[in-house]
Amino acid sequence: MTRREFTRKSAIIGAGLAVSNFVPFKGTMSVRNNELNVTIPMPIQIVIDDVGWWSGEDGNKRQEPYRTGISRNHVPADYQAIVDLGIKLGVRPQAATILCEWDRENILRNLPTSTWMREKWDNSKWVGAWLDEAADIIRNNQNHFELTMHGIAHEYWQDENFTRAEWADRSGQMRPLDQVELHLDYYEKLLDQNQLGPFPTSFVPTAFLHGFGLTGAHKISMAEVIKKRGINYINTPFYSMYNAEAAQFGIFGIDSGVITVDRGEDLLHWDDFGKKPGGVLTGPTCGLHWPNLLHPDPSRNSEIVDSWVKLLKPYNDKPETMLARNSSSFRNQLVHHVCTKVQNRGDQIDINFLETNKMKDQLSNNKLTVKIESERKLTFISDDLKISDSITSHEKGIYLYNLEIDRIKDLEKAVVKIEAS
Numbered sequence: 001m002t003r004r005e006f007t008r009k010s011a012i013i014g015a016g017l018a019v020s021n022f023v024p025f026k027g028t029m030s031v032r033n034n035e036l037n038v039t040i041p042m043p044i045q046i047v048i049d050d051v052g053w054w055s056g057e058d059g060n061k062r063q064e065p066y067r068t069g070i071s072r073n074h075v076p077a078d079y080q081a082i083v084d085l086g087i088k089l090g091v092r093p094q095a096a097t098i099l100c101e102w103d104r105e106n107i108l109r110n111l112p113t114s115t116w117m118r119e120k121w122d123n124s125k126w127v128g129a130w131l132d133e134a135a136d137i138i139r140n141n142q143n144h145f146e147l148t149m150h151g152i153a154h155e156y157w158q159d160e161n162f163t164r165a166e167w168a169d170r171s172g173q174m175r176p177l178d179q180v181e182l183h184l185d186y187y188e189k190l191l192d193q194n195q196l197g198p199f200p201t202s203f204v205p206t207a208f209l210h211g212f213g214l215t216g217a218h219k220i221s222m223a224e225v226i227k228k229r230g231i232n233y234i235n236t237p238f239y240s241m242y243n244a245e246a247a248q249f250g251i252f253g254i255d256s257g258v259i260t261v262d263r264g265e266d267l268l269h270w271d272d273f274g275k276k277p278g279g280v281l282t283g284p285t286c287g288l289h290w291p292n293l294l295h296p297d298p299s300r301n302s303e304i305v306d307s308w309v310k311l312l313k314p315y316n317d318k319p320e321t322m323l324a325r326n327s328s329s330f331r332n333q334l335v336h337h338v339c340t341k342v343q344n345r346g347d348q349i350d351i352n353f354l355e356t357n358k359m360k361d362q363l364s365n366n367k368l369t370v371k372i373e374s375e376r377k378l379t380f381i382s383d384d385l386k387i388s389d390s391i392t393s394h395e396k397g398i399y400l401y402n403l404e405i406d407r408i409k410d411l412e413k414a415v416v417k418i419e420a421s
């Protein structure tokens with residue numbers, strides 16, 4: 001086939017993609033008759049809550065935290081399960097971590113609102129070799145374990161009784177600012193005690209109680225408070241977030257410069273334990289709670305991990321989704337998925353970065369992924385962009401291409417030329 005013929009035959013339907021606000025992913029568009037399907041796939045990130053407890057006991061009836069609600073204590077193998085999930089999928093799951101049971105020096109006595117024992121806090125029963133073993137797993141697997149801030153002990157003790165939750169009350173109103181700052185100070189002290197690395201850059205509010213923007217009489221938002229500590233990413237379900245309607249982009253909003261992403265609904269219940277997952281993800285977050293990844297017998301954790309791998313891996317092979325390698329690439333790709341427009345025109349793909357460029361503060365690098373389905377074997381070239389392509393799959397006569405794009409120049413528009421190969 002000559003170049004000209006190819007060009008003529010590949011008159012193409014555009015796939016100018018915009019936000020897919022929790023509409024379940026569309027099925028693969030027809031790519032018959034030499035049409036192409038071009039998408040900026042939605043990135044998916046795994047977020048695992050309530051990591052960090054050593055006791056698994058649900059203590060809520062005794063004014064203690066729910067913890068993970070499992071029938072055994074946690075062990076270092078439970079951390080390895082997170083790392084193994086990350087290795088097997090080539091991703092870096094976020095472990096939203098609770099740190100009170102890592103307190104080797106009982107410093108939380110000085111912060112009575114942070115635990116059920118208040119001034120009498122005593123964590124000596126949870127100080128042991130397992131702390132170093134788990135810390136080693138976290139430190140040695142940085143590419144497959146992101147320590148995300150969850151909280152100190154998950155709730156807020158105003159007196160003898162716990163109240164939900166640590167960072168905000170039931171209406172999403174931020175706790176008193178001086179207390180929030182102290183909880184952040186002590187979270188950092190606990191990280192330091194255990195050499196768990198620098199302060200996290202991401203945050204999952206406990207009990208998903210959080211307000212977008214200002215709450216109550218506060219003159220500063222929670223997002224701004226934690227931004228000062230280096231956090232640049234909040235993940236929480238919008239169904240329980242105060243003022244969620246102010247989130248500007250549907251599946252995410254920018255609050256004092258901090259991207260806040262809708263977690264949506266989890267596939268499993270928070271205390272499902274030893275159960276293989278099922279169901280379909282409908283948004284960018286694959287949210288789970290730690291028990292959802294574990295087995296009652298820790299030596300069999302891999303059975304549950306493998307069932308998550310089986311469930312999640314296919315999202316890499318769909319034109320409309322991809323598994324994000326880490327938080328940074330997740331945020332980049334999510335902004336592109338929503339703001340960057342792609343369209344086919346003849347033998348080229350037009351990419352428009354106009355809206356994306358307004359979001360520069362949210363982009364940590366110049367990369368994005370575009371996927372293309374075609375019946376034909378193609379090559380892609382661009383004078384505007386650095387691109388590398390690979391074939392992800394070739395099934396039922398359709399090639400799925402992964403185009404890794406590096407925006408070497410600060411452009412509003414770019415062109416990728418398509419040639420038959």
Ligand SMILES: [Zn+2]
Pocket residue numbers: 049050150154205206207
């Ligand atoms: Zn939690």
